[in-house]
Amino acid sequence: MEVIPVPDGPAPQTFYSVAGRLLFVETLDLQLRNLIGLLFRGWQLTPVSFPDRSPDIHINFACDDTSLEIPQDLNQFEIAEGGRCYTDGADFYLALRNSLLHLVSGTPVTVNVRLAELPGPRDPLLATVASFAVCAALRRFGLFDLHSAGVVNPADGKGVLIVGPSGNGKSTLALQLALSGWSYLSDDELLLSLVDAQVEARGFRSFFAVSSELGSGFKNCFEPDVVFGSQRRERASPGSLLFIRLNGEEKSRLSKLTQAETMTRLIRACPWATYDTAIAGANLDVLSALARQATGFDLSAGRDLLAPARAAELLSKY
Numbered sequence: 001m002e003v004i005p006v007p008d009g010p011a012p013q014t015f016y017s018v019a020g021r022l023l024f025v026e027t028l029d030l031q032l033r034n035l036i037g038l039l040f041r042g043w044q045l046t047p048v049s050f051p052d053r054s055p056d057i058h059i060n061f062a063c064d065d066t067s068l069e070i071p072q073d074l075n076q077f078e079i080a081e082g083g084r085c086y087t088d089g090a091d092f093y094l095a096l097r098n099s100l101l102h103l104v105s106g107t108p109v110t111v112n113v114r115l116a117e118l119p120g121p122r123d124p125l126l127a128t129v130a131s132f133a134v135c136a137a138l139r140r141f142g143l144f145d146l147h148s149a150g151v152v153n154p155a156d157g158k159g160v161l162i163v164g165p166s167g168n169g170k171s172t173l174a175l176q177l178a179l180s181g182w183s184y185l186s187d188d189e190l191l192l193s194l195v196d197a198q199v200e201a202r203g204f205r206s207f208f209a210v211s212s213e214l215g216s217g218f219k220n221c222f223e224p225d226v227v228f229g230s231q232r233r234e235r236a237s238p239g240s241l242l243f244i245r246l247n248g249e250e251k252s253r254l255s256k257l258t259q260a261e262t263m264t265r266l267i268r269a270c271p272w273a274t275y276d277t278a279i280a281g282a283n284l285d286v287l288s289a290l291a292r293q294a295t296g297f298d299l300s301a302g303r304d305l306l307a308p309a310r311a312a313e314l315l316s317k318y
Contacts, residue, residue: 015048015055016040019143019191019202022048023134024055024108029063031118036061039127043134044186044206044234057137059111061130063118070095080271081128090278092136099129101136105278109137131189135204139272139279143191144286146270149174150185150201150236153315158239159201160315161190161294163269168244169301171210173311178224180312183231192286199290202235238294240318241266244301252302252314262296263288 016023023045027033070093074086083096094101098116103109111133119125135145149162149170160177162170171187178184186203187210193200207223224230243265247253257265266287267273273283297318304310 015051016045017048018045018134019138019141019193021056021138021141021143022051022053023057023059023137025059025061027061027063029061029118032061032063032115035118035126036130039130042205042207043131044203045134055108056141057111057134058108059113059130059133059137061113061115063115065116070100077275079275085275087277092276092278094129094132094136096129096132097125099125101129101133103133103136105140109140111137131204135189135191136272136276138191139276139283142282142286143193144270144279144283145204145272146190146192146201146266147188148190148269149187150190150203150238151177152183152185152233152236153239154181154183155316156239157236159185159236159294160240160242161201161238162242162244162299163265164244168246169305170244171208173242173244173299173301173305175208175210175224176305176308176311177315178230179228180309182312183233184224185233185236192290194286194289197289198237199286199293200235201238203232206232238290240315241290241294241296242299242315243269243296244299247300247302249300249302250304252305252310253300254314254318255298255300256318257296257298259291259296262294263291265296266291 014025025036070086074088076084076086078084081096083094086093091104100114102112113129113133151160151174153160162173164170174184174187185201186205187208189204190201191204207221209221225232241262270287273287274280
């Protein structure tokens, strides 16, 4: 998950709330603390100055050059971001470049994050590892991450989730819909949970990182509610799922998927539903409920989605 810090906002806080859970962040390194505070201001985490209860999640960040040790005889597998996960079925280690994350189940859920050295100003390592840490802990409380943008259809109030890997136009499409009067959840990462037997989606990142053209590597970062007056929503009940891919053509095409095809694509988009074995069953239950609740579509995205109001026009036919 690509997460880019946004520089504006209040000073770093120790406690944050997210989706009803209290998160405590600790580090003895002042420079690292400032980087984490800057990073968290770009996520939908609410600073808490005077918490009235014990935290649900405790994340400890440290930076030193000592060797990073992982116990022997753990099950292991590679993850798409180039790291490797080691697990005994309950707790797990995640090694990514010169960092190590260790999640320990308990009360609170504890995540220890060690960096061999501070990352450079344009290095996404800290953002990647920190997002892994927060999302891994939230999964223990029934909040499951999905690499997806989320917008809300003004016609029926239902959420439209735009699912796909980085660089496939999620943010661009979400922005076009926001400019057409749709409210939005996030352009990159959502948290899914079951609420009264219905799947609810909420945003994780508050700003958009949008390419200047479809498939471009350069991204502009901004908050649509600040820049364009678009309305950001905290949560929505998904009614549609768009699995987006770029076709390199002028025209976009939208085709309906079966429920089985939708479920297959959701599992591909949520590798932690099988990687993180301690919560895999509950994660798959949420994805199965989402496949039943929302209609899935394959979106072959062309350059016409960059035209004003074209995205809203295309989706209004379904």
